[in-house]
Amino acid sequence: MTHVQHLKPFLRKTPFHGPMEALMHGNGWIRWMGYYAPAFFDSEQSEYFAVRTGASVYDVSPLIKYSIRGRDAARFMDYLVTRDMTKAKPMQVVYTAWCDDDGRMIEEGTVFRLAENDFILNAALHQLHWLEEAAYGFDVAIEEISEQVCGLSLQGPTSREILKLLGVAGIERLAHFSILETTIDGRWLRIDRAGYTGDLGYELWVKPEDAIWLWETLFRLGDPYKIAPIGSLALDMTRIEAGFILVDADYIGAMHAIRPTQRISPYEAGIGWAVNLKKEAYFTGKRALTREKSEGLSRHILTGIEIEGRKPAAGSFLYADKAGKQELGLTTSALWSPVMKKNIAFARLPPRYAAPGQQLWIEIWYPKEQKIERSMVRCWTRNRMFFDPPRKKQ
């Protein structure tokens, strides 16, 4: 017994913990939303290649999920988020941001529209407080259902073949960002074709009591298709290649910002395409974002850059000139992409430097022997979606 709280095991185990633990080759557990989550099983690199060349399995159960239903659910969702939800048909997934009054992003994530007035909001951070504040005046029931379902993200070029073997009727016809629900061996299964890797891939949701069945079935059927469990390190590599931003890494959620100026708008996060100012309904932050857009108030835009050489460039400064006299911004996420053989990063740049194809300079500090060395190399702005294979949507 100890009085020191953090010495007690207090993280929860997801329904997939048992089979994951059996495959854990090191001490790869990290904390994710109060659960044990794998950072790696064996090695980050091999897991990365499972995503890009075979099929990878990642436990997404700790994601926070809210069920939003009721007479006004459709109107409420349209008021909550920046995308035009009237354009989403039932059984579609929508990637969107949601903002505070000032048009600063609280978070971004996916919304499942299951029916006209039945939605699921998937978030990385807790949102219940915000949702309940926002729901004032709307006839909606908001419920956190995070533990009512659990899920695995099956991503990679062979993922569809495995689902075919599983016997999911209509999986070939399931379009990118669509959802289907089915029953296999008498077990309820929801599949959405989305993910965090930018590859062909699916998210599979089952009831917690069916978790072991799902895991064992996938690995039994997937063995010839190079199925492998992955941890968050490999996932992070793939999401950077895919250009996906991550809260608390590439931006700070508006509710977590320490200073108001830390908060950023969807335009500044480089997901301005997910803001629909022309939609019929008002949404929180619309007036502020309209003003930002029309008056050109965005301070920076999170842009992709490709960097000369191989040195990892996270947290590096960008300049307009080689001498480093005119500072432009800073990189957030960065990596050397093994499949593309490119050194890539996300960079916050002033809007006029953010268009793809511009040459800038980046100052990278790196350890060499027992010293820290500085290198000033060229980089070029790029579309942040570096890795976008046709199979993702085919």
Add this chain to the structure above:
Amino acid sequence: MSAVYDAAIIGAGHNGLVTAAYLAKAGLKVVVLEANGRPGGAAITREFAPGFRVSAVAHLLHALHPRIAGDLGLKRLGLHKELKATGTAALLPDGGRIEITRDDAATSASIGRVSPADGAAYAAAMARLVRLSGALGGYMLRTPPSPAMASNDLRTKIELGLFALSLRRLGRKDLLELTRILTMNVADLAGDLFESDAVKGLLAFEATLGAYLGPRSPSTVFNLLYRLSSFGPQGMGGFHLPAGGMGALGDMLAKAAGKAGAVIRLEAPVERILVEKDVAAGVVLVGGEEVRAGFVASSADPQATLLKLVAPGQLDVQFLKRIRHLRMNGCVAKIHLALDGLPDGWAEGARRLVFAPKIDHVERAFDCAKYGRVSDSPALEVVLPSLADPSLAPAGKHVASILFQYAPYKLRTTSPDDARRQVLERGLDTLEALAPGIKGRVLASEVLIPHDLESQFGLSGGQWHHGEVTLDQMFFLRPAGGFQRYRMPIPGLWLCGAGAHPGGNISGAAGANAAREILREARRRRDAR
């Protein structure tokens, strides 16, 4: 059916009518939409028993801004001829009373019978408080600045400069005193100034009236200064009873607005504000009629306007939360009594009687409210309008219009029906102790608790100031930080009632300020065309 106006004003309360009159005078086509059958809002006279009429909500006129009265020609309409000034009498538990009038010597002598020291100090102390309040009152008819200095226009900066100058002109001692007392509680201030329970209790009452605050709550001195500012050049210099009750003012303002060309539609309740493409385009009346207008100005309170009249999904989440959380816990009930003659001594002297014999009396009355109960032993303000205008009651009879403090809107276990019963019982018991036999003279009575003020006059929470007058809900924070310029977040929607700067009382200042800002915007729109 659909009519098009330049401006649609929601509510024919005094502020709505003032806005309408100013806009119509400037040539705008204006319609005022009032739910009730008479104009005036909370400035209304109505019969509560056969032959007995009384000002139903506000019952004293003291804050009407002289510049507004002048601009709208209320003098020509006969307002000032009809006004009867009144002093205040503080009723003492032993049956005695202190008479406070504009005659300083008489006031001093009257207080001197209770405390010579307070008698000597009273006039100068109150004059100083009025002087201090006057320095703040200079902002009554101006639009509050933004706390972000850079976003203020030149005019606002000049006005701020003038404000700073007026503070400087107070002199060093007064300015220090103002900064010292501004956030203070009135119990401490009363202790600084006076020694007798009677005078301290009276001051405590004046400072807490209409707020969900007790004498020891911070910001009560601010509430006092706010009231006192109407005793200086920004108000009428004292309490007045209009002939015909407060409804006379409502009628007069309606006449002024009508003369200027505004259309006043009674029994035309607004169901919702029409918002098209995120812009306010008019209003929809109960029954479905659309009234379209380029400006929609609401003199309803901020909660009624933004939470009820604006459909969900038109305003930002955090802004709405601020509006939901405005402190709107009305805690004054009204008792109207039809009296078969007045108790001994009530026919002479002041027509405004206050019973708040000491600070602790008010504080204990507040303690009940704090825990969601009607005060066991209330503080009372009794106004006798039939002394000023005998036509309000049948010959030989009288009406008493009584404020009962505290009867909170937010009740813990008491039902509204019980609260009404308790207000009448406890109010009459308190009066009986002061004027034995009064209970036997009561011919009829009416009680309006905050719930009734809400349901009959549309005052959310029964809060007659449209939001408490406390420092955190005033000036550039009224109704919410960043929205002090009468423009609500939805373009085309304006707030012209007491929920906007400078707040409550029958002053017309919010209505006049909103009208000025609307006209500026109208000019800007015209120039842009």
